Amino acid sequence: MKIARVQGYRNRQSLVKICFIAIVIIFIYRAFSVTDIKANDIPLKAKASKNSEFSLVEKSIRGNILDRNNNLLAINLIHKKINLDPMIIQEEYIDLLADALEMPRMDFREQIIEKKINKRKYFIVKEKLKVNDPILKNIAELQKKRSKVCFKTSKNPTITLIDKAKKIIGMKPSAKEMIEVNKCARQRIAGVAIESGGFRYYPKKDSIAPLIGKTNSENIGVFGIESEYDQYLAGINGVKRLADNKDNSNIYYDAEMIKKFKQGEDLKLTIDSDIQFHVFNAIKEQAEFHEADSAAAIVLSPNGEILALANYPSTNPNNHQSYSADDYRNRVFSDKTEPGSTMKPFTMLLALDKGVITATDDELIDVKNRVGNIPPDKKYFEMTIQQILEKSHNLGTVMVAENIENEEFYDTWEKLGFGRSLGVMPGTENSGVLRHFSNWGLADKRSLSFGHGPMNTNLAQLARAYLVFANDGALPSLKLLKDENKNENITQVFTPESTQRISQILDSVASDNGSGYRAVIDGYSVAGKTGTAEMVIDGQYNKDGAKRTYFVGYSPADKPKYIMAVRLDYPKKCFVSWDPTMRNRCEGSNSASMAFKKPWKEYSLMILK
Incomplete structure (x- = not known):
């Protein structure tokens, strides 16, 4: 059977072929040009590449803070x-x-x-x-x-x-x-x-909170060591960019490093957490006993390492329900105060070095006559240097200072570091003031000799000055970071002979004959000096009993192992030593010196172990 072709068959066949070829050409064109199609003025190729890229953030872990014995002071917990x-x-x-x-x-x-x-x-x-x-x-x-x-x-x-x-x-x-x-x-x-997440935990809690500080919700240091050394502790978050690679069989190629990841560094402090714990408890209990507004203490080793730095009131940094900036106030560094009679040993050291005194047992200083606004007490008429320091006698100190030039005072006080930053915690420290001697009057020099007038200081500077008694008259810098690689800068302030002689006298100050009798620790030799200073309120010295009381001491007296400075702010309840019920006005002798000694023997033994 023969099948006849439909009329117009060839024409229709040619049309089909043309249409097919046209479709193929359009398809090929679109295949090559599709990447150039724009969506919202953005080529699809660029948009596709952009959508196939993303950044990967690798978060750093904050470094730990440790004490000198590798005990943890701050750590990240899961x-x-x-x-x-x-x-x-x-x-x-x-x-x-x-x-x-x-x-x-x-x-x-x-x-x-x-x-x-x-x-x-x-x-x-x-x-x-x-x-x-x-x-x-x-x-x-x-x-x-x-x-x-x-x-x-x-x-x-x-x-x-x-x-x-x-x-x-x-x-x-x-x-x-x-x-x-x-x-x-x-x-x-x-x-x-x-x-899962991480949080900052502080194992030692309130005993060291003002020194260590804390971090905020973003894990950024906001107080204390956490803030001062945040750039080292925090580390750096790493950022990587992943993108497609058409020349590779893999969908993604090796990540491009946008920001290099760096883990937070650990900080090892010179702090001894055992000593820190007992010092904090000592000042806390004594502040509460004497109804003081606040208290502070610092313990140093002879080479200038800070072994303890305690402040009260304090807080538990692990408690996020309550917050007070005052609880994180580092009073040791931030409070500039007049140190009172704790400066008298340095006046005697300077006088001895300059040949103004001999500090022998037979040398007598006339204290019968008034000098400026400092009257005689009519109890003593002549005193040895040892008696002046034992009784913390203002007039006797001034009589010695009268023979020292203003410039000599200023140069020595400057060598002791007063009025200059210690460089330990610059963001926290108030370096105090030492006014230039060219602006002094007679009253300024006299008041300076017993810790008032043209100077104020913080407790850390005061404690550091006492390091001369542990270093034969030389003064090392303070250190808070253990094994810190920096050139040791030791300043010779007094001669070894003068330092040894005044140190012997300070040994008698912390005895039954001296004002520091309540700092005596059975079985240990203690040397030191009490101090009392009226607080300045609204630009004027307060005459209603608002005082700061001090005791700065060291032990053993001949070869000091520990130097400790204590301050109580406005103690309101003090007693005589022979009757615990008989009230007395608050001085360094019956408040701060007791915090140095600590009535609980185990704490004192820990400090002087």
Whole structure:
């Protein structure tokens, strides 16, 4: 049977071929040009590449802070937190979730309702949970369960025969609203996530908080060591960029380093946490006993290392419920005060070096006549240098100072470091003032000789000055970082001979004959000096009993191992030594010296071990 060709067959065949070739050409063109198509003025190729790139942040871990014996003072701990999405938590699970969280059902339900009303999808219901917290186990078990959950859903209405017929003949069926129906199914709880995080923990708590400081919610140091050395402790977050690579068989190639990751450095301090603990408890208990507003103390080794630095009041930095900036105030560095009679030994050292006195037992200083505004006490008429220091006699000190030039005073006080930053914690320290001698009058020099007038200082500077008694008249710099690589700068301030002689006298000050009799520790030789200074309030010396009391001492007296300075601010309740019920005015002898000694023997033994 012969099949005849349809009329116009060749024409139609040519048309089909042309159309096919045209389609192929268009397809090839589009294949090569699609990457140049723009979407919102951005080429699709560029947009695709951009969408295939992302940055990866590698967070650094903050460095630890340790004491000289590698005991931890600040550390990062792993914690867990429970994050909820109230918008998708099923109604049937709310009470069960409250039980797992160990929260009252009604309170928890009210919180969830409030979050839903405000359309909150992020709700940290528990945080800073230890990894073994039973709440985490409860949540993990709850997440494994399947319970019957009923919910509303929408579905299309049933299609009628008329709608089907309309659809067949090409007519549009009549529009109908979705039908809402109830549906139940066994489901796991939704919207509950256990997340990991880190937090800063301070094992020594309030005993060292003003020195160590703390970090904020962003893990940035805001007080103390945490703030001063934040750039070393914090490290640097690393940033990498991942992008597609068309020349490689892999989807992504090696990450491009945008910012190099650097782990936070550990800091090792010169602090001895055992001594720190006992010193803090000593000043806390003595401040409370004497009803002082505050207290501070610092302990040094002969080479200038800070072994303890305590402040009261303080706070537990692990407690985030309450906060007071005053509890983080480092009074040892930040408070500039007049040090009172604790400066008298340096006046005698200078006088002895200059040949103004001999400090022998037979040398007598006339104290019968008034000098300026300093009257005689009519109790002593002639005194040895030892008696002047033992009794902390102002007039006797001034009589010696009258023979010393202003410039000699200024140069020596400057060598002792007064009026200059110690360089230990620059952001915290108030370096005090030492006014130039060209601006002094007679009253300035006289008051300077017993710790007042044209100078004020912080407790750390005062303690450092006493290092001359442990270094034969030389003065090393203070150190807070252990094994710090820096050139030691030691200044020879007094001669070894003068230093040894005055040190012998200070040994008698901390005895039954001296003002520091309450600093005596049985079985140990202690040398030191008391001090009392009226507080300046509203620009004037307070005459209503507001005083600061001091004791700066060291032990053993001949070869000091520890140097300690203590200050109590405005003690209000002091007693005589022979009757614990008889009140007396507060001086360095009956308040600060007691904090140096510490009535609880085990603390004193720890300091002088």
